[in-house]
Amino acid sequence: MDLKIFDRMESEVRGYIRSFPVVFNKAKGSLLFDETGREYVDFFSGAGTLNYGHNNPVLKQKMIEYLETDGLVHSLDMATCAKQTFLETVDRVLLKPRNWEYKLQFTGPTGTNAVEAALKLARQVKGRSNIISFTHGFHGVSGGSLAVTANEKFRRAAGVALANTTFMPFDGYFGPDVDTIVYLEKMLDDASSGLDLPAAIIVETVQGEGGVNVASWRWLKELEKLCRRYDMLLIVDDIQVGCGRTGNFFSFETAGIRPDIITLSKSLSGFGLPMSLVLIKPELDIWKPGAHSGTFRGNNLAFVTAAQTLDSYWAKDDFARNTIRKERLVRDWLENIVHSFPGADLSVRGRGLIQGLVFEGRPELANKVVKKAFGHGLVIETSGARDEVLKILPALTIEDEILIRGLEIIERSVTEVLKNQGINAQVLKFGGIRK
């Protein structure tokens, strides 16, 4: 396939094209097609942006109808009918049923814009500069968000000191026997620990880019308690694992916590259109009019598809149940792979339809599996500090048959990569490797 124009004209900064070196032409549901018509199963979902698949027909139809009426596309932050419908739908489908009140701030189009706004507001509210974030956390690559992002590769690219943040160990950072909340509490409790009292703590409930690290419900509950006790705001960055990725619409719901600020983006529009949102407890909404701006705040096409997404998938509660059913299928399959290769130091972790197959001892093998899988027609990526985690991120709407097809490709690719390393599948008594 001819990638010459991309190589010649596009900056060296390009990334995913290197993992998937073909020219994509079409996409439908959970399938991608390159320019030759070759089909790929999508277990990447635009890094969590396509929870409802590519070109979802219901959303596409809504958008076409809207365009045919000459509805506004761009409107800065003026009032439009599309925004009105979106606000009403958020209230009816997300907030009222949970008995929650949040103000909505529309920021620039991409996730990091929401994080920047959330951090800025938290600092204003508390009149403090420090923010606590966590080891292996990822919140975006613009200045403020990068300062709370842990990944060394991204931080090094900043070229300036990234200040006013303190990193604390995420849940499980020192293994299952160390409770990192106890450490954080001690640091906060000791006035001479050297930790400047933060305005806020920003956290992902499952670290998507950081290696599919899952915070336990208990840990999240304790984290909220610390925020209350020490007068810090709790910001949940639900950009990657919100919008139903882990089951419920918000990833933290089962923990029973109520963040002060929530950031959403990626799958919010449902169609892959750029859209970011900050949910703010009403009493914290101390913004002065126009104090935080941006030309592309609130894309009306995204309002149209986002409102339809909420109505189509979230007005009833069966969608979350179906995600959990698919989680079990994926989990079973991956655990079977792990058990089939006892010598390979593999493990599985995740929540809902974000699952990671972890190549702990041999991180380089995860990328080999990505390459093999692509050759077999599966688009999938790695995450984690050493790219050691094969990240399984299918659309929530994926058909069982396509989900199984993708899992079969993973199993085949892992088997081939490990075989090349001299590690063969062991046939286990309870069934052995799936055929």
Ligand code: PLP
């Ligand atoms: N926050 C989280 C949790 C993310 O996963 C990401 C992107 O992967 C971001 C923020 C940044 O979003 P964007 O890349 O759209 O700026």
